[in-house]
Amino acid sequence: MDLSLAPAQEATRSAARAFADHELAPRAAEFERDERVPQAIYQKLAECGFMAMNAPEELGGSASGVVAYALSMMEIARGCAATAVTMAVTNMVGEVIARFGDDAQRRRFCPLLAGGRHGAFALSEVDAGSDPGGMRTRAVRDGDDWILDGTKQWISHGDSSAVLVVWARTGGEGPKGLSCFLVPEGTPGLEIDKHEDKMGLRASHTCALAFSDMRLPGDALLGEVGGGFPIAMMALDGGRIGIASQALGIGQAAHDAALAYLKAHPERAAEQDAQFLLADMRAQLDTGRLLVLRAALLKERHQPFSREASMAKLHATEGAFRVTQMALSLVGAEAESAAMPLERHMRDVRVTRIYEGTSEVQRIVIARHTLGA
Amino acid sequence: MEFELNEEEQMVQQMARDFAQREVAPVARELDREARWPKELIARMGELGLMGVAVPDELGGAGMTNVCYALAMEEISAACASTGVIMSVNNSLVCDPLLKFGSDEQKATYLKPLAAGEKLGCFGLTEPSSGSDASNMLTVATKDGDEWVINGSKNWITNGPHADVMIVFTCTDRSQGARGTTAFIVETGTPGYRSEAPDEKMGIHAAHSSTIFFEDCRIPDSQRLGEVGQGFKIAMATLDGGRIGIASQALGIARAALEKAIDYSKERKAFGKPIAKLQAIQFKIADMAMELDAARLLVWRAASMKDRALTEKGLRHSEESAMAKLFASETATRVAHQAMQIFGGYGYSQEYDLERHYRDARITEIYEGTSEIMRIVIAANALKG
Numbered sequence: 137m138d139l140s141l142a143p144a145q146e147a148t149r150s151a152a153r154a155f156a157d158h159e160l161a162p163r164a165a166e167f168e169r170d171e172r173v174p175q176a177i178y179q180k181l182a183e184c185g186f187m188a189m190n191a192p193e194e195l196g197g198s199a200s201g202v203v204a205y206a207l208s209m210m211e212i213a214r215g216c217a218a219t220a221v222t223m224a225v226t227n228m229v230g231e232v233i234a235r236f237g238d239d240a241q242r243r244r245f246c247p248l249l250a251g252g253r254h255g256a257f258a259l260s261e262v263d264a265g266s267d268p269g270g271m272r273t274r275a276v277r278d279g280d281d282w283i284l285d286g287t288k289q290w291i292s293h294g295d296s297s298a299v300l301v302v303w304a305r306t307g308g309e310g311p312k313g314l315s316c317f318l319v320p321e322g323t324p325g326l327e328i329d330k331h332e333d334k335m336g337l338r339a340s341h342t343c344a345l346a347f348s349d350m351r352l353p354g355d356a357l358l359g360e361v362g363g364g365f366p367i368a369m370m371a372l373d374g375g376r377i378g379i380a381s382q383a384l385g386i387g388q389a390a391h392d393a394a395l396a397y398l399k400a401h402p403e404r405a406a407e408q409d410a411q412f413l414l415a416d417m418r419a420q421l422d423t424g425r426l427l428v429l430r431a432a433l434l435k436e437r438h439q440p441f442s443r444e445a446s447m448a449k450l451h452a453t454e455g456a457f458r459v460t461q462m463a464l465s466l467v468g469a470e471a472e473s474a475a476m477p478l479e480r481h482m483r484d485v486r487v488t489r490i491y492e493g494t495s496e497v498q499r500i501v502i503a504r505h506t507l508g509a
Numbered sequence: 510m511e512f513e514l515n516e517e518e519q520m521v522q523q524m525a526r527d528f529a530q531r532e533v534a535p536v537a538r539e540l541d542r543e544a545r546w547p548k549e550l551i552a553r554m555g556e557l558g559l560m561g562v563a564v565p566d567e568l569g570g571a572g573m574t575n576v577c578y579a580l581a582m583e584e585i586s587a588a589c590a591s592t593g594v595i596m597s598v599n600n601s602l603v604c605d606p607l608l609k610f611g612s613d614e615q616k617a618t619y620l621k622p623l624a625a626g627e628k629l630g631c632f633g634l635t636e637p638s639s640g641s642d643a644s645n646m647l648t649v650a651t652k653d654g655d656e657w658v659i660n661g662s663k664n665w666i667t668n669g670p671h672a673d674v675m676i677v678f679t680c681t682d683r684s685q686g687a688r689g690t691t692a693f694i695v696e697t698g699t700p701g702y703r704s705e706a707p708d709e710k711m712g713i714h715a716a717h718s719s720t721i722f723f724e725d726c727r728i729p730d731s732q733r734l735g736e737v738g739q740g741f742k743i744a745m746a747t748l749d750g751g752r753i754g755i756a757s758q759a760l761g762i763a764r765a766a767l768e769k770a771i772d773y774s775k776e777r778k779a780f781g782k783p784i785a786k787l788q789a790i791q792f793k794i795a796d797m798a799m800e801l802d803a804a805r806l807l808v809w810r811a812a813s814m815k816d817r818a819l820t821e822k823g824l825r826h827s828e829e830s831a832m833a834k835l836f837a838s839e840t841a842t843r844v845a846h847q848a849m850q851i852f853g854g855y856g857y858s859q860e861y862d863l864e865r866h867y868r869d870a871r872i873t874e875i876y877e878g879t880s881e882i883m884r885i886v887i888a889a890n891a892l893k894g
Contacts, residue, residue, distance in 0.1 A: 137518060137576050138511040139810045140817070145510065203510060395891060411888035418887055419807075419832045426806035427799075430512045447799040496792075503791035506798045507771060 152211035160215025167339035182252030196250030202436040213385025218339035224378035229255025253298035275304040294343035314364035325350030336483030380452035383488035387456030390463035424452035443505035450498035525584035533588035540715035555626015569624035586761025590869035591715035597754035603630030631672035633663040644687035650679035669719035690740030701726030712868030752834035759841035766848035835883035838873035
């Protein structure tokens with residue numbers, strides 16, 4: 137056992153940290169006010185190799201490994217959580233296409249994503265969130281083509297993506313009736329609603345997508361007919377590592393703000409209640425980080441990691457939420473002012489307990505593994 | 510980065526598990542019920558190298574790492590937390606400071622038999638009126654020629670009634686505060702050293718602790734451990750390691766409670782199905798399993814840092830050890846509590862092990878630094894950095 141980082145992992149983390157400190161943290165409030173992260177930010181992230189970290193180099197990816205990816209996500213989210221969620225989803229889209237796509241699909245989409253264009257997952261529906269088996273969007277064969285109909289909900293950056301990964305029912309009820317499609321931007325038949333007004337992550341657009349009589353060529357199918365569910369599960373298991381890392385980044389930012397406040401206010405730091413909050417924040421963050429890195433390393437080695445990813449997401453997101461709350465308690469009234477980043481962190485961190493599998497779904501996954509049922 | 514156990518680590522874990530399940534677990538309930546000192550098990554642990562796991566071979570130990578020590582501690586404690594703490598005290602609180610601060614002669618005389626399990630050690634820091642505030646001790650050592658004369662008392666001394674050797678901390682210069690404390694190695698047969706009968710406690714019944722009195726207890730200067738005035742530093746450095754042992758003990762207790770709760774939830778039926786099928790039970794078990802894994806990672810991190818600190822100069826692990834102990838001990842009490850909920854009335858009954866795990870877990874949040882002291886250590890590290 138050796139829990140220290142390899143030099144390459146340290147180097148990637150340092151690069152992400154510098155990026156977050158210089159490009160993101162100083163502007164995160166502005167991004168939120170404008171309700172968008174400038175595309176130039178993603179171009180720069182792409183130039184540093186952060187947009188397709190788990191895609192192979194011949195497809196434009198940086199093949200950095202899952203541990204380096206998790207470390208980078210933590211740093212980027214520390215700077216700006218909205219930027220981080222787009223980075224997380226785009227990375228997973230690139231990874232899914234690299235893994236399940238045929239050569240043409242891989243060569244067409246992976247370099248685009250590696251170059252800074254966004255990719256989105258369209259899985260959730262109005263009536264199918266935690267239970268993707270219940271989705272209603274359908275794709276019906278028409279000769280070699282497919283006709284796609286239905287609506288998708290809560291799609292992160294669904295309005296700016298070069299490619300959408302869309303799950304639709306091609307067979308009967310249940311998971312085996314699901315298939316997965318790649319929908320390039322500009323395909324006729326897609327209506328994108330104005331992005332949602334949300335509590336947090338306001339610089340990241342979350343959209344409803346309506347597909348009506350969208351005609352897709354046969355080669356839009358990702359993987360096999362009826363093979364959609366395992367792709368969704370793989371994307372979610374991997375996505376959980378990304379979101380857990382995002383949560384830890386936000387929690388770290390909240391911790392850093394509180395620690396800086398205490399160092400500037402020694403009379404507050406002398407109070408035992410402040411010290412105890414600080415200690416609990418640090419233990420939560422360290423614990424979450426170890427769980428995330430463990431899951432990341434398993435995934436990097438192609439070993440089973442579903443149980444570990446769920447533990448990581450549950451602990452990291454619940455922990456980061458508590459850490460952020462504790463940071464607010466530590467700083468007091470000043471923390472609620474928009475001049476401090478803490479109120480934004482509080483709003484941003486909340487969703488990490490919901491998306492890519494709620495905490496309740498993580499508990500179901502962990503219980504299934506633990507009870508062997 | 511490597512979360513997997515290497516070959517040596519797996520081997521030690523397996524050896525400790527086999528021993529714990531075959532020889533310790535079958536008698537654990539009885540040891541607890543009778544508050545019986547597990548003399549035979551301690552002797553067996555000595556034979557297996559478990560009494561000086563991280564002490565080099567040539568000094569009587571097993572010559573393994575602190576990670577191996579943590580793994581073995583978890584296994585023994587999962588079977589019997591009392592046996593676990595007896596092992597922890599000898600390894601972490603006695604062998605470790607002798608290894609780090611002892612002279613060659615002291616190592617040959619004391620460390621060798623202690624690490625080999627031929628002798629048993631105890632650690633005398635706490636006093637009736639100074640626990641967490643350890644530097645405020647009343648026990649004094651006064652120089653008299655080439656000897657020291659110790660007077661005072663120590664309490665809650667685990668292994669106290671049976672130990673052959675104590676590392677005792679004394680005040681040698683009241684005006685110097687924490688810098689006026691000095692550590693000594695005392696053979697418990699020395700005139701003036703006296704142990705009371707074992708304490709009656711809520712849990713870890715088989716791990717006897719007692720109050721120790723020093724009345725003009727006279728020892729040669731050659732039994733001084735470290736420098737005069739270095740005692741508090743030795744105590745704190747020792748506890749940084751000891752906390753890894755107690756955190757591992759807590760892991761063992763939590764694991765035992767969780768495993769039993771899982772088995773029970775699959776057998777026990779309510780509302781027409783095994784309670785393992787009820788979401789209320791599943792969610793409890795998910796949280797327990799997650800917290801146990803999380804705590805174990807913190808413990809392993811602290812232990813591997815202690816190993817690295819042997820070669821990486823200046824590497825400290827006080828904060829990491831404190832986090833491990835804080836999180837693991839609080840996990841043990843929460844997990845034992847929830848396991849008892851899952852067991853219901855059977856958990857409360859002495860017919861089953863649950864109530865023993867519940868009682869045994871509680872002390873892990875108190876000794877070798879309370880959860881509150883752990884938070885102070887963590888915060889102090891953060892604020893000074």
